[in-house]
Each structure stands twice: as C-alpha cells, then as structure tokens.
Amino acid sequence: MDLVFEIGTEELPASFQRPALEWMAAAINKALDDARLNGEGEAQRANISTFATPRRLALIVTAIAQRAPDIRKKLSGPPAKQAKQDGKWTKAAEGFARKAGVPLEALQIEGDRVVVEQHLSGQAAADALPPILEQIVRGIPFRKSMRWDALETDAFARPVHWIAATLDGKPLELKFADVSSAPKTRGHRFAAPDEFPLPSARDYVNALRKAHVLADWAERSQRIAQEAARAAHEAGGVPRPDPELLETVTGLVEEPFGIAGYFAKEFLQLPPEVLVSEMRGHQKYFAVQDEKGELLPAFVAISNTKVRDPAVSRRGYERVLRARLSDGKFFFDEDRKVPLRSRLEKLGRRTFLQGLGTELERVQRLRELSLWLHGATGRGDPRQLAEAAELCKADLTTGMVGEFPELQGAMGRIYALQEGVEPAVAEAIFEHYLPRGAEDRLPSGDVGALLGIADRLDLLVGLFGLGKEPTGTADPFGLRRAALGILRVTLARAYRFDMDEALREAQKLHGKDDRTIRERVWQFLLARLEVLLRDNAQPDSIQAVLHTGARDLVALDKRLAALQTVREKSRAQFEATASAFKRIGNILLQAQQKGIAPVGFHERLCKTPSEKALAAALEQSRARVSAALAEKEDYLAAYAALAELRPVVDRFFDEVMVMDPDAAQRDNRLALLRALHELFAPLADFSRLQVEKSS
Amino acid sequence: MPNASAPKDFQGLLLALQTYWADRGCALMQGYDLEVGAGTMNPATFLRVLGPEPWNVAYVEPSRRPADGRFGENPNRLHQHHQYQVILKPSPKDVQEQYLGSLRAIGITSDDHDLRFVEDDWESPTLGAWGLGWEVWCDGMEVTQFTYFQQAGGFECRPVSAELTYGLERIAMYLQGVDDIYDLVFCTYPDGSRLTYRDAFWQNEREQSEYSFHASDPDRLLRLFDEYESECRRLVEKKLPLPAYDYCLKCSHTFNLLDARGAISVTERQGYILKVRKLAHDCAKLYLATRARMKFPSLADRALAEKELARHAELLADQPVRSAAEPRRAERR
Known part of the structure; x- marks a missing residue:
C-alpha cells in the first residue's frame, strides 16, 4: 500500500529541512519494522521517499504491507521455583501473566523458567499508521522549536497549518496541535494558494509541480543551478560555484526564478572576499564571474515568484546590495585608517574566552608557542613567525570582520599586504586558520602552518584545562576540528616534534602544568588520529602503531606506512613473524604477571644451539635495527631484519622451553626474549594485530 | 516601481498601516514617551505580551539607537528611526495572511515583488526575551521583523504573541524610489510644496550623533545609570511595576549611550546587560503578579482566568506586601 504524508507549515528555516527529512525517513522505517509492515513480501521492503520545501515536509512510502502477519512470541518469565510453589502460581507468576496480558492458565513451565506464548495478531496498516505518523510529527528533533497561539503543547519549528495523510488514497486520521488531518494540500504560497486534494504517491511530484512547487530537493536544487546559470549568462558570466549557498537557497524557495542584477564597477575595488560575502551572506545572491574566475559587477538573485516585471525586483535587489556594498566600502576605508599593529591595544580589551584571558594575551602565547614549535621542528622563519603571531588576530577588531566573521584571516591578509607587511607574514595571517573544515585546503607555508598548530594547541589545552572538552555531539568551541587541524597539518608538512612536550609548553603558557589534562588532550588527539588514518590502514594496524608509545605524529605515520607495506607485500610471511612476536609478548606478560623479573641475559648460560643461534642473530642485527629505527627511520629495513630473524626464532620455540623448571635458565631465556622484543618494539605493538595464525 | 495604490509619502505610509490594522481590530496606540531602542521595549509590547490577557495594538515607535547615528551623512543609517509595531495576542492562525494584506495595503504585492x-x-x-520567526524580504530587502514571542523578561509567553515590526524608513525609501533617506518626502502640503525627511530630522540626527559620540559625559552617564537602576529597584520594592519599568528603560538607554561613547569595556558590557536584564525580569514578574492580583481583568473567559490564576499562584504568593492597596483605592473611586 502507498502512504502519502505531508506536514504543511509556515516557512521553515532552510537548514532544518533536510535533517528533518532524514530523521523522518529513519523513523518511519523503524516504525514499519516494529509494526511488521515494512514491505509487501518477504524480500521486498517499503520504499521511502522524502520531500521538503519551505512550507512542507513530506514522506511517500510505497509497498507497505496491508496487514502485519500474526505472530507467536514466547515470553520468558520468572524462575519456575519462584513462580510456582506448592503447586500454586505465586504473586510473581500473577504479575508476569498480567504484564503479558494472558490468563494464569496460559503460563507454562519450560526448563527452570515460566514461559508464555503470546499470539500477536497483525494490525492493518490503516490502523497502525495514524499513531505512528503522530509520533513522527511530535518527534522531529528541530534545533529550535516554538509554540504559537494559545497552544500548550506540540511545539514545532514553525506553526503547522495542515497535515495530510492517505493510504492508497484513503484518508488517515491524526491530530497535531490544533490541526486535524485532511487529505488536502496546497501549492505555492502565491502562485497556487488554494487547497486541492492530496495527490497519490505516483502523482505527488507532478501535481505539486503543476501547483508551482518543486517538491523534490534534488530537482529544485538543479533548477536553481540552471536558473543561476541562465541569469548569469545574461550578465555575461557564470555563477561562482557555491554548493553551500545552493543548499540554503533550495530551502528558501518552492519554485525558483533567477534574476540577474548589477552593481557599480567601482565596488570591484573591494576585495573579492568582501564582495562575495556581501552577496551570499545577507542577500543569498550568487556572485557572477568571468571564465577566468574574476568577479563581474553582477549577481543572480533567486526569486520564489515569477513576478510580472523582473526589472522591478531587480531594482530592489540592486538597491539593497548597493547599500550593503556602501557599508562595506565604509568599513574597508575606516579599517585601513588603523594599521593592524596599532590594533593590539584593542585586543587587550577583548576577552578571548572566559577564563583564558584577553585576545592580546592569547596572541602573546601564540607567539611563544609558535617559536617553540619552530625550535622543535627547525621549520619556518622565526622572525616571520613572531610577526605573524602578533598580527594574526588583529583583524578581529576591524569593522569588516565584525560584520562578516567568516572573513577573519582573509581581511587580516588583505590589510597586512596593503600596509606593506611582507607577503609570507600576510599569507600566514590567513593560512593559520586553514583547514577550516574537512574539505578545506592546508596552509602552503611553514609560518601559517606552525602558527595554526600553535593556535589550536593553545585552544585545546586552554579549554581542556577549564573542563570544557566536548561531550557527546556538542562541541561548541570546535575542538574536534581543532584537533583534526593539528593532525592534518603536522602530518602533511611532516613536522617532527614530541606532542607531549608541545602540550607541556602550551600549558606552561597558560600558567599550568597538569599531566592529567595533557594526557586527556593526547587521548583526544589520538582518537581523531585513528579516524584520520583509517582511510589508508586497517584498524588493527593503526592500534598497533599508536600503542608504540611514540608521541611524534610523523613517526607514527611512518611506522604505520611501513607496517601496511609489509602486511600487504608479504602477507603470509609477515603474519608468521607477527604471530611469533605476539607469542613472545604473551610469554613476557605472563612472566611479569607471575612476578618474574629477569635480570640480564648471559650468553654463557645458553645451553641449546637454537638459544645460542638466536642470541647471536640478535646481536648481529641489533646495531643495524637500532640505526634503522632511530637515525634512518627506515622501518622497512627493520622489518626486513625482523623477517630474517624469524627462522631462528621459530627454531628457538621448537626446541627450547622458555619456562624451564630451572629458574636461572628460565630467567636467562626470558631476558633474551625481552631484549628481542624491546629492540623491535618501536615498530608496532604486535599484540594488537589480528593475524590469522595465532600461536 | 511602486504601484498606483502605494502611499505617496511617509505619512501616507503610516496612515495606510494605521487604517489597515485598525480595521483588523488593533487599538492604535502611540510610541512611548521615553527613549526606547525599539517598539518591543514599549510597555505596550514588553509587558502586555506577558500573561493570558488578549491584546491587539499597533503604534509607531520612534526608536533611538545612539550607536547607529551617522551625523546625518549616511543615506541608510539613523540615530533615530521609526518602527511600525503590531502586537497580536494570541497570534492568529492567519497572521501571515493578515501581514501580507498589510503589504498589499501599502502597494506591495506578490505579483510584482519577490516576497519571502x-x-x-x-x-x-x-x-530576557526571545522569539522565532522571520525577517520578511521584499526583493531581497528586509521590510519587517516577524516574531512569535516565546519569552519576555524570562517568562514563557502564554499565549504566544505575534509581533510585526516594520522598518518604516526602508519601506518608504523603497516605495518612493529614493536612495537617500533624507530625500524621503514626509508629506506634501496643499500648495504642493513638500516636507522632506531632511527638513524634519536632519538636524536632530546631526546633534544627536554629536552628543552620542562626542559630547556626552560618560561619568555623568555612569552615575545616571546607577541612579536609574536604584530607582527601578526601589519602585519594584514599592510594587509599582509600570513606574519601575520606566526606570528600567532609562537604564537601557543610558547603557546604549555609554556603549556608543565607547565608555564600556567588553567585560563590563556583559555586566551592564545583565543588570538591565535583571531589572526587566523583576518588572515583568511584578507586572504579571499585579495583573494576576487583579484577576486578569481583560480575560473575558472567566473559567480560563481561574485556570491562569492557579498557574500563577506562585507569583501571587510572592506578593504579600500592600496587596490590598489597589482594590482599596478602587473602592474609594
């Protein structure tokens, strides 16, 4: 059977629509499962499609079972001993029967439990759906909900005006707030305002299209892109690609019409970043550019109505933008009267975050920390770093960034260049914010990269110190993003430093020294690193490498690359080696748990040839492996040495019993194994690898 | 650009809105006689949206924003602009349609304009107030703030009021097709000569900007703030919510003046906002309690009034002092 379900509302916020649909689809899917209505046959599940416009959220579900099958379900109750005493059912049994909704006689004893077989008769979809749909309307989690009129309950993102639900064309009855469902919908607010019968599942999209509503999100989005391209073409250009704006505009219109507009050429003197922000930010206009990507003095607005004379709307769009651009020009001119360096004093009057001092204090910490990072990594020019650190937050006090917070860094770079600050420093002011998100690019120079790492370390250490680490999905200070930024930049630019020392330094600058907090930040970083590395490696490889104890991200990355290479290249051989090492690890662990602490290995105590052979082989490769692991960081060479050792190790295990009754022998053998284990420990924690042949 | 039915001048716009909303059952009130930053602060909105009593009003609010002053030199920004404020309590089901009707009444229709x-x-x-709603766009320009009040003074609004705040200058500029606020025609005299916005307000803009940014005396303002604050508190003690609220408004305006003057640091700023918020909360609470003590007299449905009284019992219990005063005075009359 086909369900058509639509909630008609006053204009919903654009950003609410898609998340609401995703939730609704998941909710109906689960509810149909629970009601045993999901699908008409065994193999077939119901098809769920979702639709949203500013004025409606809708679900169409086809192939719903007409009636859920009857089922028998065995419920297990209290232990038989408690349920029946002296041949009589007890209170516990009565309670269980009541809960199961069966008479006492229906109870049976099976093994040591009381059980009852419930017969659940399947409900018809027409009966099951109304309460399910009501719960869906009530359950949609909006970021913010409201009440309206004198209603006491049933908040929604905006007032609800109609609810329409039909199952194979027959109306379903449900209520929400002061609305009772009726099988009617409405078209476009202005172009087709009258009610009309709710179309069938098959006709829904077409019928709404006729009523000037493109209900399908993808279709509407595509139409907007076409309209923007068409209108931009009129203006002699193409729309500047902007997926985020496209998404927003899709949530703002039911039927899109592109209208091109223009602004005075003189405004092109404003930085392109500013122009684009002015157009997209407040106005939701698409900027128009030529084939080289240079902005043209034009834009495209997407209207929700086909107006009689587009020239009227165009003049309106242009007027608003003109006022905004004039304001922008005013800020731009005013801002440039005060050089960035002279703005430091103002930073001293701005709080960074409650409990973390002023912006000026923050900038001073960033200066120290980025210089420390320079010292640790040997990268970047210290003079440029110091200057970039001092200037990097100065643009927060400009009128332009006050108006367009998203231009932080971009304005700093523009103003710095105009003031004659050297380009590398100006670039770093912008780049220290990179990457701003998962898709964003990374800094191109050391100065911005190191400063950005310092900025994020300062934030993490500061907020963790205040107990403000993210919980659940809430991350108001963007700490997850900050952590990922540190990891991505450090790895991409191969910065070598000990993270623990860096965290200690960052803490010192906050006037603190707290090992527990540092450890929490490190674990937080590790958790993100694990996710980041998952693109290129198996989870157990990542675990094995992250647990080698190193706090140098690049070293961890290299170890992982080597481990992946050997795992992939010579799988069988590697797994055998890994198994042997797991075994060694286990033996050492067991010995440790028994309180055995071998002192040192002495060759003279070796009795068997295989013991001697292992000792000799270990001695022989020790220098080579140490060098490979330490100075050369040639982890593949170390793995090669490890592979060479394996036959000797295998022979050792075949011929020698480690846990010898003779304590001296036992301890000597353990000491030998420990030396071997320690030598290769920096490669990976083999105990965390999942290998097929486990010994 | 504007169609034939559009008001020709600024006061024509006011008249059209007044007529429209009067026809829809709004009492036409006046802007408040104290400095306010927005029509919302007028007690006809801020206090009246509290509690269960219905309330439908419309009024023009001259709104002062000292920090927005531009010495009469900016074509779009003003120290004092005019809002047209409508409160519909409870929010009617067709409030959006009523609102769109008001736009038609001033010559703005969806046939010609992109309304959003x-x-x-x-x-x-x-x-301590918040609400959800929209900014209403006409061809990309925000012409109205449309809000469903959820809270005021920290109290839940039950029922919810719809607040419509029209930016009159902007709309007038659009209707008259002028780019400079000062070129707006305020009215046309019978002899055909015109009073412009410049004639009416330019000097005020200049002088008020000069005052806000340069001539005000921060020390005096700080002292005044403290005086107003304690007067507000004293009047709350005396159980006089409306006079108390006047001083809360005084505090708010004085804070705005200090802010425009740059006399308040970022850290202090938050402190001042909290002070005013506390005053507003106390006034709101006292106002609600006072209305409750009067048994919500404008609520026609007395059964509902009883229910509401029960809901506000806690506030009533909180008000033992002088609770008999008002009834006694009423008796004397």
Whole structure:
C-alpha cells in the first residue's frame, strides 16, 4: 500500500529541512519494522521517499504491507521455583501473566523458567499508521522549536497549518496541535494558494509541480543551478560555484526564478572576499564571474515568484546590495585608517574566552608557542613567525570582520599586504586558520602552518584545562576540528616534534602544568588520529602503531606506512613473524604477571644451539635495527631484519622451553626474549594485530 | 516601481498601516514617551505580551539607537528611526495572511515583488526575551521583523504573541524610489510644496550623533545609570511595576549611550546587560503578579482566568506586601 504524508507549515528555516527529512525517513522505517509492515513480501521492503520545501515536509512510502502477519512470541518469565510453589502460581507468576496480558492458565513451565506464548495478531496498516505518523510529527528533533497561539503543547519549528495523510488514497486520521488531518494540500504560497486534494504517491511530484512547487530537493536544487546559470549568462558570466549557498537557497524557495542584477564597477575595488560575502551572506545572491574566475559587477538573485516585471525586483535587489556594498566600502576605508599593529591595544580589551584571558594575551602565547614549535621542528622563519603571531588576530577588531566573521584571516591578509607587511607574514595571517573544515585546503607555508598548530594547541589545552572538552555531539568551541587541524597539518608538512612536550609548553603558557589534562588532550588527539588514518590502514594496524608509545605524529605515520607495506607485500610471511612476536609478548606478560623479573641475559648460560643461534642473530642485527629505527627511520629495513630473524626464532620455540623448571635458565631465556622484543618494539605493538595464525 | 495604490509619502505610509490594522481590530496606540531602542521595549509590547490577557495594538515607535547615528551623512543609517509595531495576542492562525494584506495595503504585492519569509531568530539579551520567526524580504530587502514571542523578561509567553515590526524608513525609501533617506518626502502640503525627511530630522540626527559620540559625559552617564537602576529597584520594592519599568528603560538607554561613547569595556558590557536584564525580569514578574492580583481583568473567559490564576499562584504568593492597596483605592473611586 502507498502512504502519502505531508506536514504543511509556515516557512521553515532552510537548514532544518533536510535533517528533518532524514530523521523522518529513519523513523518511519523503524516504525514499519516494529509494526511488521515494512514491505509487501518477504524480500521486498517499503520504499521511502522524502520531500521538503519551505512550507512542507513530506514522506511517500510505497509497498507497505496491508496487514502485519500474526505472530507467536514466547515470553520468558520468572524462575519456575519462584513462580510456582506448592503447586500454586505465586504473586510473581500473577504479575508476569498480567504484564503479558494472558490468563494464569496460559503460563507454562519450560526448563527452570515460566514461559508464555503470546499470539500477536497483525494490525492493518490503516490502523497502525495514524499513531505512528503522530509520533513522527511530535518527534522531529528541530534545533529550535516554538509554540504559537494559545497552544500548550506540540511545539514545532514553525506553526503547522495542515497535515495530510492517505493510504492508497484513503484518508488517515491524526491530530497535531490544533490541526486535524485532511487529505488536502496546497501549492505555492502565491502562485497556487488554494487547497486541492492530496495527490497519490505516483502523482505527488507532478501535481505539486503543476501547483508551482518543486517538491523534490534534488530537482529544485538543479533548477536553481540552471536558473543561476541562465541569469548569469545574461550578465555575461557564470555563477561562482557555491554548493553551500545552493543548499540554503533550495530551502528558501518552492519554485525558483533567477534574476540577474548589477552593481557599480567601482565596488570591484573591494576585495573579492568582501564582495562575495556581501552577496551570499545577507542577500543569498550568487556572485557572477568571468571564465577566468574574476568577479563581474553582477549577481543572480533567486526569486520564489515569477513576478510580472523582473526589472522591478531587480531594482530592489540592486538597491539593497548597493547599500550593503556602501557599508562595506565604509568599513574597508575606516579599517585601513588603523594599521593592524596599532590594533593590539584593542585586543587587550577583548576577552578571548572566559577564563583564558584577553585576545592580546592569547596572541602573546601564540607567539611563544609558535617559536617553540619552530625550535622543535627547525621549520619556518622565526622572525616571520613572531610577526605573524602578533598580527594574526588583529583583524578581529576591524569593522569588516565584525560584520562578516567568516572573513577573519582573509581581511587580516588583505590589510597586512596593503600596509606593506611582507607577503609570507600576510599569507600566514590567513593560512593559520586553514583547514577550516574537512574539505578545506592546508596552509602552503611553514609560518601559517606552525602558527595554526600553535593556535589550536593553545585552544585545546586552554579549554581542556577549564573542563570544557566536548561531550557527546556538542562541541561548541570546535575542538574536534581543532584537533583534526593539528593532525592534518603536522602530518602533511611532516613536522617532527614530541606532542607531549608541545602540550607541556602550551600549558606552561597558560600558567599550568597538569599531566592529567595533557594526557586527556593526547587521548583526544589520538582518537581523531585513528579516524584520520583509517582511510589508508586497517584498524588493527593503526592500534598497533599508536600503542608504540611514540608521541611524534610523523613517526607514527611512518611506522604505520611501513607496517601496511609489509602486511600487504608479504602477507603470509609477515603474519608468521607477527604471530611469533605476539607469542613472545604473551610469554613476557605472563612472566611479569607471575612476578618474574629477569635480570640480564648471559650468553654463557645458553645451553641449546637454537638459544645460542638466536642470541647471536640478535646481536648481529641489533646495531643495524637500532640505526634503522632511530637515525634512518627506515622501518622497512627493520622489518626486513625482523623477517630474517624469524627462522631462528621459530627454531628457538621448537626446541627450547622458555619456562624451564630451572629458574636461572628460565630467567636467562626470558631476558633474551625481552631484549628481542624491546629492540623491535618501536615498530608496532604486535599484540594488537589480528593475524590469522595465532600461536 | 511602486504601484498606483502605494502611499505617496511617509505619512501616507503610516496612515495606510494605521487604517489597515485598525480595521483588523488593533487599538492604535502611540510610541512611548521615553527613549526606547525599539517598539518591543514599549510597555505596550514588553509587558502586555506577558500573561493570558488578549491584546491587539499597533503604534509607531520612534526608536533611538545612539550607536547607529551617522551625523546625518549616511543615506541608510539613523540615530533615530521609526518602527511600525503590531502586537497580536494570541497570534492568529492567519497572521501571515493578515501581514501580507498589510503589504498589499501599502502597494506591495506578490505579483510584482519577490516576497519571502526568511528564518530569523530574535533575541534581546537586555529584555530576557526571545522569539522565532522571520525577517520578511521584499526583493531581497528586509521590510519587517516577524516574531512569535516565546519569552519576555524570562517568562514563557502564554499565549504566544505575534509581533510585526516594520522598518518604516526602508519601506518608504523603497516605495518612493529614493536612495537617500533624507530625500524621503514626509508629506506634501496643499500648495504642493513638500516636507522632506531632511527638513524634519536632519538636524536632530546631526546633534544627536554629536552628543552620542562626542559630547556626552560618560561619568555623568555612569552615575545616571546607577541612579536609574536604584530607582527601578526601589519602585519594584514599592510594587509599582509600570513606574519601575520606566526606570528600567532609562537604564537601557543610558547603557546604549555609554556603549556608543565607547565608555564600556567588553567585560563590563556583559555586566551592564545583565543588570538591565535583571531589572526587566523583576518588572515583568511584578507586572504579571499585579495583573494576576487583579484577576486578569481583560480575560473575558472567566473559567480560563481561574485556570491562569492557579498557574500563577506562585507569583501571587510572592506578593504579600500592600496587596490590598489597589482594590482599596478602587473602592474609594
């Protein structure tokens, strides 16, 4: 059977629509499962499609079972001993029967439990759906909900005006707030305002299209892109690609019409970043550019109505933008009267975050920390770093960034260049914010990269110190993003430093020294690193490498690359080696748990040839492996040495019993194994690898 | 650009809106006689949206924003602009249609214009008030703030009021097709000569900007703030919510003046906002309690009034002092 379900509302916020649909689809899917209505046959599940416009959220579900099958379900109750005493059912049994909704006689004893077989008769979809749909309307989690009129309950993102639900064309009855469902919908607010019968599942999209509503999100989005391209073409250009704006505009219109507009050429003197922000930010206009990507003095607005004379709307769009651009020009001119360096004093009057001092204090910490990072990594020019650190937050006090917070860094770079600050420093002011998100690019120079790492370390250490680490999905200070930024930049630019020392330094600058907090930040970083590395490696490889104890991200990355290479290249051989090492690890662990602490290995105590052979082989490769692991960081060479050792190790295990009754022998053998284990420990924690042949 | 039915001048716009909303059952009130930053602060909105009593009003509010003054030199920004404020309590089901009707009444129709309701969450930290709604766009220009009040003074609004705040200058500029606010025609005299916005307000803009940014005396303002604050508190003690609220408004305006003057640091700023918010909360609470003590007299449905009284029992219990005063005075009359 086909369900058509639509909630008609006053204009919903654009950003609410898609998340609401995703939730609704998941909710109906689960509810149909629970009601045993999901699908008409065994193999077939119901098809769920979702639709949203500013004025409606809708679900169409086809192939719903007409009636859920009857089922028998065995419920297990209290232990038989408690349920029946002296041949009589007890209170516990009565309670269980009541809960199961069966008479006492229906109870049976099976093994040591009381059980009852419930017969659940399947409900018809027409009966099951109304309460399910009501719960869906009530359950949609909006970021913010409201009440309206004198209603006491049933908040929604905006007032609800109609609810329409039909199952194979027959109306379903449900209520929400002061609305009772009726099988009617409405078209476009202005172009087709009258009610009309709710179309069938098959006709829904077409019928709404006729009523000037493109209900399908993808279709509407595509139409907007076409309209923007068409209108931009009129203006002699193409729309500047902007997926985020496209998404927003899709949530703002039911039927899109592109209208091109223009602004005075003189405004092109404003930085392109500013122009684009002015157009997209407040106005939701698409900027128009030529084939080289240079902005043209034009834009495209997407209207929700086909107006009689587009020239009227165009003049309106242009007027608003003109006022905004004039304001922008005013800020731009005013801002440039005060050089960035002279703005430091103002930073001293701005709080960074409650409990973390002023912006000026923050900038001073960033200066120290980025210089420390320079010292640790040997990268970047210290003079440029110091200057970039001092200037990097100065643009927060400009009128332009006050108006367009998203231009932080971009304005700093523009103003710095105009003031004659050297380009590398100006670039770093912008780049220290990179990457701003998962898709964003990374800094191109050391100065911005190191400063950005310092900025994020300062934030993490500061907020963790205040107990403000993210919980659940809430991350108001963007700490997850900050952590990922540190990891991505450090790895991409191969910065070598000990993270623990860096965290200690960052803490010192906050006037603190707290090992527990540092450890929490490190674990937080590790958790993100694990996710980041998952693109290129198996989870157990990542675990094995992250647990080698190193706090140098690049070293961890290299170890992982080597481990992946050997795992992939010579799988069988590697797994055998890994198994042997797991075994060694286990033996050492067991010995440790028994309180055995071998002192040192002495060759003279070796009795068997295989013991001697292992000792000799270990001695022989020790220098080579140490060098490979330490100075050369040639982890593949170390793995090669490890592979060479394996036959000797295998022979050792075949011929020698480690846990010898003779304590001296036992301890000597353990000491030998420990030396071997320690030598290769920096490669990976083999105990965390999942290998097929486990010994 | 504007169609034939559009008001020709600024006061024509006011008249059209007044007529429209009077026809829809709004009492036409006046702007408040104290400095306010917005029509919302007028007690006809801020206090009247509290409690269960219905209330439908419309009024023009001259709104002062000292920091927005531009010495009469900016074509779009003013120290004092005019809002047209409508409160519909409870919010009617067809409030959007009523609102669109008001746009038609001033010559703005969807046939000619791209009209849009774009998400806008409204919040006033100083009033402890918030609501959800939209900014209404006409061809990309925000012409109205449309809000469903959820809270005021920290109290839940039950029922919810719809607040419509029209930016009169902007709309007039659009209707008259002028780019400079000062070129607006305020009215046309019988002899055909015109009073412009410049004639009416330019000098005020200049002088008020000069005052806000240069001539005000921060020390005196700080002292005044403290005086107003304690007077507000004293009047709350005396159980006089409306006079108390006047001093709360005084505090708010004085804070705005200090802010425009740059006399308040970022850290202090938050402190001042919290002070005003506390005053607004106390006034709101006292006002609600006072209305409750009067048994919500404008609520026609007395059964509902009883229910509401029960809901506000806690507030009533909180008000033992002088609770008999008003009835006694009423008797004497």
